[in-house]
Amino acid sequence: MTTAVLPLRYQVTDRRDETHDTVTLALQPVDEPIAAYQPGQFTMLYAFGVGEVPISMSGDPAEPGLVQTIRAVSAVTAALCAARPGQMIGVRGPYGTDWDLPGVAGRDLVLVAGGIGLAPLRSVVLSALTVPGMCRRILILIGARSPAELVYAAELDGWRARGADVRVTVDHATAGWTGHVGLVTQLINRADIDPEQTSALVCGPELMMRLSAQALCEKGVAPGRIRISLERNMRCGMAECGHCQLGPLLLCRDGPVVTYDLAASLTATREL
Amino acid sequence: MSSVSPADLAEHEFLRGLADRHLAQLARVASLATAKPGDRIFEEGSRADRFWLIRTGRIALDLQVPGPQRLLVETLGPGEVIGLSWWAPAHRWEFGAAAVQPTTAFELGTGVVIEMCEADPALGYQFTRRLMTVAVHRLNATRIRLQDLYGGSPPPAGGP
Numbered sequence: 001m002t003t004a005v006l007p008l009r010y011q012v013t014d015r016r017d018e019t020h021d022t023v024t025l026a027l028q029p030v031d032e033p034i035a036a037y038q039p040g041q042f043t044m045l046y047a048f049g050v051g052e053v054p055i056s057m058s059g060d061p062a063e064p065g066l067v068q069t070i071r072a073v074s075a076v077t078a079a080l081c082a083a084r085p086g087q088m089i090g091v092r093g094p095y096g097t098d099w100d101l102p103g104v105a106g107r108d109l110v111l112v113a114g115g116i117g118l119a120p121l122r123s124v125v126l127s128a129l130t131v132p133g134m135c136r137r138i139l140i141l142i143g144a145r146s147p148a149e150l151v152y153a154a155e156l157d158g159w160r161a162r163g164a165d166v167r168v169t170v171d172h173a174t175a176g177w178t179g180h181v182g183l184v185t186q187l188i189n190r191a192d193i194d195p196e197q198t199s200a201l202v203c204g205p206e207l208m209m210r211l212s213a214q215a216l217c218e219k220g221v222a223p224g225r226i227r228i229s230l231e232r233n234m235r236c237g238m239a240e241c242g243h244c245q246l247g248p249l250l251l252c253r254d255g256p257v258v259t260y261d262l263a264a265s266l267t268a269t270r271e272l
Numbered sequence: 273m274s275s276v277s278p279a280d281l282a283e284h285e286f287l288r289g290l291a292d293r294h295l296a297q298l299a300r301v302a303s304l305a306t307a308k309p310g311d312r313i314f315e316e317g318s319r320a321d322r323f324w325l326i327r328t329g330r331i332a333l334d335l336q337v338p339g340p341q342r343l344l345v346e347t348l349g350p351g352e353v354i355g356l357s358w359w360a361p362a363h364r365w366e367f368g369a370a371a372v373q374p375t376t377a378f379e380l381g382t383g384v385v386i387e388m389c390e391a392d393p394a395l396g397y398q399f400t401r402r403l404m405t406v407a408v409h410r411l412n413a414t415r416i417r418l419q420d421l422y423g424g425s426p427p428p429a430g431g432p
Contacts, residue, residue: 115422145422171417173344178372181332181347183413183421190349208421 005238007046007090008032010066012083018069018151022116023081024058027066027089034091037061038098039123040229040257043068044237046090047079054234054252055080056120057094061127066091069119069151095237097257099124099227101134104199109135110191110221112212114143114184114204118151120229120256121203129162138164139191143184143208146172167191184208188215195220202260203229210267213260223261230255230263246271276302276378284325284378285351286402294395297388298380305379307331307371313354316368321382323355329375333367342368346410353406358382 014026034043037057045068046052053076059067072081083089101124109128111121121140128134140159144150147170156166167187169180180187184204198221202212209228216226232244232251239253247266249255278295281287281302287295305324307313313324316336324331330349334342345367348354354377357365363382389396 117422143422145420149422169347171421175341177344179347180330180349181344183416185416186413190351205422207416207419211416211421 005092007044007052007092008034010089010091012085012087012089013065015083015085018153019149021073021081022069022071022151023083024067024069024151025080025083025089026059027068027091028064029091030088033064034066034093037094039101039127040098040120040227041094041096042120042234042237042256043091043093043095044234045070045080046092047076047083048088048090050079051076052090052092052235053077053080054095054231054237056123056229056256058119058122059126060130061123062130067122069116069122071116092237095234095252097255099201099257101127104128104201105134107135108137108139108194108198110188110193110198110200110216111138111140112143112184112188112200112202112204112209112216113141114208114212115145115149116151117202117204117208117229118142119203121201122152124201125159125164129159129164132163136197139193140164140166141184141187141191142166142168143187143204144168144170146170147174147177147179183211185211185215188212188219191219193219193221195222198225200226201228201257202226206230206267210264213264217260223264224259226260227257228260228263228267229257230267276304281325281378284327286325286353286406290398291394294392294398297392297395298385301384301388302378302380305377307375307377309371309373311371313369313371314365316365318365320355320358320363320365322379323353323358323382324377324379326350326352326354327376327378329371329377330373331369331375331377332372333369335367342370347372353403356403356407356410359403 009030010027013028016024042054042056044052045055055068058069070080072078173181200216202209234252235241235243237252239250244251278299281295332347333345337343
């Protein structure tokens, strides 16, 4: 086991289309696996001959192999999304900070996800649901552009059946949609939240995370009990190259997951 | 029409903290309305002469567009106000509304509420301030929705 500089070979064993531009890949090591990971950490995935990108873990850490959800927004991610079962992918990691699941044990866990931001939180959901009673309550608030842009849509009823309170809102409803329409922050405003008992994990585009964290703070949740997952230009994954610097943080090492008391000022500061 | 007590109204988010005498005034003219999923509450373009304070359930605002489907604009739930168009000329509903879940709400006629507010500026001030707060929050939410909150910025590839 190693956190190697060189990528280790993994084979795509399964592939699932989540949306028109998002794919979930299941990966198994061909040789040595990467070290065990915690929910919230990421790997550098290498599409051979194309390039490398940081992608969060989306699987159950207790299960062998990796599950990673990728949205095609660049040449590298498009190549990864196009990978078929049997294809090789390079993997480095795991890197970065995690969601601190031991710290939420026994508490009310509120997850707020925007768009593909549900991907890094899926590991949390699977871990928390695997251990009955780990959390007093699991409330999952999901925002998406439209029903068709919802990732893991086929899994949500299963999460509900296992005890999670899952609420989904979309910006643009389509025919047949009977759920919420509006911002994910409105789901926070409407939720019955016990601020003293709540730990919140928020993931999505940065503006969405900032607004969601603010809404949680207005509910009385302490900023130190809110964690968000920040993204910058991660390259080396080992805090050597400095590309992912945000203020005093190198996010590949000091992030991606940070508490909102630390992140609030950083996310509200204009960058050069 | 079911009777509504001042205590019932005091529990609603929109009226929380309102003076007892104002709650008592409103309770005299409020009724409890119920709707089943699919029930139309009001239609776009018709006269806006009532508003509702949702207690339970969910209401969808919609717009008529070409074809059989209506375009869902927003859903509103417990603690929220449905019906703001009565507040400003031309006093016609800008959207339609329908229940998407079994819903209960306090219903208030706007004519009598406006009369009360004109007769008692303190109540008028409270109504104006609260309705303005609702309108500002909805305006801000609309502005943010216009920014394509979930799709336009990192994390680009599934995180981190």
